[in-house]
Structures are given as C-alpha cells and as structure tokens.
Amino acid sequence: MVSDVSRRQQIESTASALFRERGYAATSVRDIARALDIQGASLYAHVASKEDVLWSIVSRAADRFDAAVTPIARDRTLPASVRLARMITAHIGVIADDLGNASSFLQEWRFLSADRRAQVAARRDGYEAMFRGILEEGIAAGELDPLMDARLDARALLSALNGVAGWYRPTGALTPAQIADRFTSLSLDGLRRRPGLSYPAPDEGGRTLR
Amino acid sequence: MVSDVSRRQQIESTASALFRERGYAATSVRDIARALDIQGASLYAHVASKEDVLWSIVSRAADRFDAAVTPIARDRTLPASVRLARMITAHIGVIADDLGNASSFLQEWRFLSADRRAQVAARRDGYEAMFRGILEEGIAAGELDPLMDARLDARALLSALNGVAGWYRPTGALTPAQIADRFTSLSLDGLRRRPGLSYPAPDEGGRTLR
DNA sequence: CCTACCGATCGGTAGG
DNA sequence: CCTACCGATCGGTAGG
Numbered sequence: 001m002v003s004d005v006s007r008r009q010q011i012e013s014t015a016s017a018l019f020r021e022r023g024y025a026a027t028s029v030r031d032i033a034r035a036l037d038i039q040g041a042s043l044y045a046h047v048a049s050k051e052d053v054l055w056s057i058v059s060r061a062a063d064r065f066d067a068a069v070t071p072i073a074r075d076r077t078l079p080a081s082v083r084l085a086r087m088i089t090a091h092i093g094v095i096a097d098d099l100g101n102a103s104s105f106l107q108e109w110r111f112l113s114a115d116r117r118a119q120v121a122a123r124r125d126g127y128e129a130m131f132r133g134i135l136e137e138g139i140a141a142g143e144l145d146p147l148m149d150a151r152l153d154a155r156a157l158l159s160a161l162n163g164v165a166g167w168y169r170p171t172g173a174l175t176p177a178q179i180a181d182r183f184t185s186l187s188l189d190g191l192r193r194r195p196g197l198s199y200p201a202p203d204e205g206g207r208t209l210r
Numbered sequence: 211m212v213s214d215v216s217r218r219q220q221i222e223s224t225a226s227a228l229f230r231e232r233g234y235a236a237t238s239v240r241d242i243a244r245a246l247d248i249q250g251a252s253l254y255a256h257v258a259s260k261e262d263v264l265w266s267i268v269s270r271a272a273d274r275f276d277a278a279v280t281p282i283a284r285d286r287t288l289p290a291s292v293r294l295a296r297m298i299t300a301h302i303g304v305i306a307d308d309l310g311n312a313s314s315f316l317q318e319w320r321f322l323s324a325d326r327r328a329q330v331a332a333r334r335d336g337y338e339a340m341f342r343g344i345l346e347e348g349i350a351a352g353e354l355d356p357l358m359d360a361r362l363d364a365r366a367l368l369s370a371l372n373g374v375a376g377w378y379r380p381t382g383a384l385t386p387a388q389i390a391d392r393f394t395s396l397s398l399d400g401l402r403r404r405p406g407l408s409y410p411a412p413d414e415g416g417r418t419l420r
Numbered sequence: 421c422c423t424a425c426c427g428a429t430c431g432g433t434a435g436g
Numbered sequence: 437c438c439t440a441c442c443g444a445t446c447g448g449t450a451g452g
Contacts, residue, residue, distance in 0.1 A: 028429075107317075110232075190400030
C-alpha cells in the first residue's frame with residue numbers, strides 16, 4: 001500500500017511529462033509503461049484506466065492552483081493590487097514547480113469524459129472569477145481603472161500567465177519570481193512610458209515588490 | 211481539378227473545426243470523412259495523408275497571420291505604439307475570422323513531423339520577434355518604457371492574444387475590434403488607475419482608436 | 421468516390 | 437508485475 005502510493009505518484013509524474021510533450025491522445029499506455037520500465041499491462045495493477053491517470057493529474061493541479069492562490073485573494077487586509085501581484089507570483093510558482101502537471105491540467109483536460117470535463121470547467125470558471133473579483137475590488141477601492149473590462153482583463157491575464165507553462169525552462173535566465181514581477185508591472189502599469197510617474201510604483205506590484 | 215480544389219478546402223475547413231474541438235490526435239480520418247458524408251478511404255482521393263491536412267491548415271494559418279501583421283509592423287511612418295495597436299487588431303481579426311484554422315495552428319502544430327514542426331517553430335519565432343521588435347522600436351523612440359523586458363512582454367502579449375482563440379464566440383457581446391481595443395489599452399496603460407492622466411490617451415491605442 | 425482489405429497499435433482483461 | 441490475449445480502431449492501399 002505504501003509502495004503503491006509512491007508508485008502511483010511515479011506513474012502520474014511520468015505520465016504528465018509525456019502528456020506535456022506529446023499530448024494525452026498521442027501518448028499510449030505503453031509509452032507510459034516503457035518510461036517506467038514495466039510492461040504496458042502492468043500499469044493496470046496501479047490505475048483503473050488511462051483517463052484515470054489524467055484525472056488524477058488534473059485534479060491535483062487544480063488543487064495546487066487553488067491552494068496557492070485562494071488564500072491570497074481572500075485576504076482583505078491587503079489592497080487588491082498587492083493581492084493581484086501575489087496571486088500572479090503564486091500562479092507562476094505552481095506552474096514552474098511542476099511543469100508537466102500544470103501543462104497537463106491546462107492543455108489536456110478536454111480529453112476527460114464529459115462529466116469530469118464539466119467539473120474541471122466549473123473549477124476553472126471559479127478560478128477565473130477569483131481574478132475577476134480582485135480586479136472588481138480594485139476598481140471599487142479606486143486602485144484600478146474603472147474603465148477596464150474585468151472579465152476580459154482576467155482572461156487576458158490568465159492566458160498570459162498560463163502561457164508560461166509553454167515556454168518556461170528551469171535553466172532559463174529568469175526565475176519564476178522575476179517573471180511574476182514583470183507580469184505584474186505589465187498588468188498594472190503597461191508598456192507605455194510615462195516620464196512624470198515614479199517607476200516602479202513604491203509599494204504596489206513594482207519590480208522591487210516581495 | 212477545379213472541384214478538387216474546393217473539395218480540398220472543404221476537407222481542410224471541416225478538419226480544422228474537428229481538430230479545434232477534439233484535437234488532431236483524437237480526430238480520426240473517418241471522423242473527418244463522416245462530417246463530409248463520404249467514406250474514410252475516399253478522403254485519400256484528395257489528400258496524401260492525415261498529417262498533410264494538418265500541414266495545409268497550419269501553413270495557411272501562418273500565411274494569414276503574416277499577411278495581416280507584417281505590413282503593419284514594417285510601416286515606419288507610424289509610431290510604434292500605433293503599429294502595436296493595429297497589429298493587435300489584425301492578429302485578433304485573423305483568429306476571429308477562422309477559429310478552426312487559427313486554433314489548429316496554435317494548438318496542433320506539434321503533431322506535425324519533426325521537419326515540418328521545425329519550420330513552424332521558425333515562423334513562430336519570427337512572428338514573435340516582430341512583436342518584440344516593435345516594442346524595442348517603441349523604447350528607442352521614447353514611446354515605451356525602457357525598463358520593460360521586450361522578449362517576455364512580447365510572449366505575454368501573444369499568449370493573451372492567442373488565448374482569444376480559446377474563448378471567442380462570434381455570438382458574444384464583444385466584436386473582435388472591441389476585444390483588440392481593450393487588449394491594446396491593457397498592454398499600453400495597464401490596469402492601475404492614474405487619476406491625473408487623460409484616459410483614454412488621445413491618439414495612441416486608446417479605446418477610441420480603431 | 422466506393423468496397424474490401426491490410427498490418428499495426430490501441431486500451432484493457434484473465435490468470436497467474 | 438508478468439505473459440498471453442482480446443476486440444476495436446487506427447491510417448492507409450488496391451482496384452475499380
């Protein structure tokens with residue numbers, strides 16, 4: 001049982017890396033088994049089905065994003081823009097911490113069965129709503145621009161953040177925290193030069209933050 | 211021959227819609243044929259292989275993005291920030307104009323053979339470099355903030371733009387041009403409220419700009 | 421564009 | 437975790 005748990009985790013870790021590289025549909029059960037040096041049929045001593053492996057990976061990833069970001073979003077003692085900065089850092093941290101897991105969640109969840117797909121869609125909608133909610137709080141508090149489209153902006157932000165899973169390399173020049181800081185500056189202040197403005201902003205999301 | 215050309219286009223259009231819905235690897239040749247009301251084997255009167263269909267779709271999409279965006283990027287009579295705004299509009303226009311084609315290009319190109327994949331990767335790198343180049347020109351001209359990371363910012367922007375292919379619906383509330391305008395504002399000015407600043411900016415990328 | 425067919429591979433099971 | 441095996445489906449071909 002104890003060894004079964006860790007073997008199961010090995011399977012999910014190996015499978016998520018393969019799903020990231022080749023996609024779920026193009027990865028066979030025997031591909032996963034070969035990477036673990038066992039026979040294809042032997043996998044079924046540990047998992048009920050191929051889809052079950054994907055479901056575990058996707059569920060775990062969703063849990064990780066929720067666990068990292070939700071407490072930040074809910075901390076009303078912090079200004080919305082500071083929470084947003086920390087949510088960005090947390091989200092990118094989850095991605096960088098396990099690229100295969102996050103990529104499988106982000107890209108391969110559509111290969112789940114209809115009911116599981118619906119569950120994931122609901123969780124993703126809730127997650128997006130959390131980002132949208134922070135933007136709306138920021139508008140209400142006068143921190144963020146009232147003309148923005150919170151729904152569209154939350155989608156744009158999450159697309160950009162999730163794109164990190166596609167190109168991030170642990171050996172790259174930028175750390176996850178540096179990437180997150182730049183994303184925060186970009187989101188809050190944009191690309192345009194504003195000569196009269198202090199830059200970075202002293203206490204909210206600038207590149208000196210955290 | 212004439213009918214072959216249009217039949218070929220029908221096949222690619224049908225296939226790209228299925229690839230968008232289910233993914234290339236999970237779409238069988240017979241799925242494509244069934245959608246066209248012909249037998250699976252009959253497809254091979256028109257195409258050499260399943261991968262060939264994907265290759266045509268991906269090449270066409272790459273051509274469309276290039277044709278729409280490159281002339282704007284090269285027009286040095288316009289300020290970089292104006293070109294950026296128009297590139298964003300053009301890019302989103304290509305996506306909205308043919309969701310299946312664009313989505314297949316963006317998501318399914320990794321299922322091409324190694325050499326074709328390398329060709330697509332090179333084109334995508336060049337396309338990204340074009341956006342990065344505009345940002346660098348904008349910095350050099352004093353329009354854009356010199357502290358930005360052009361490479362990272364170009365990736366963030368393109369990820370956000372490409373994300374539109376995942377959620378855009380022609381029946382939605384926002385037109386492609388409206389989405390593009392909001393993305394432009396978001397990119398250039400960010401989310402933060404700046405009470406002293408005229409908003410939208412009078413002649414560059416504000417929401418009144420085309 | 422069809423019927424008939426091919427070898428290969430798929431996810432998964434039986435029985436140890 | 438293995439060997440042996442299953443029916444289904446895959447991309448693709450032959451021959452009309």
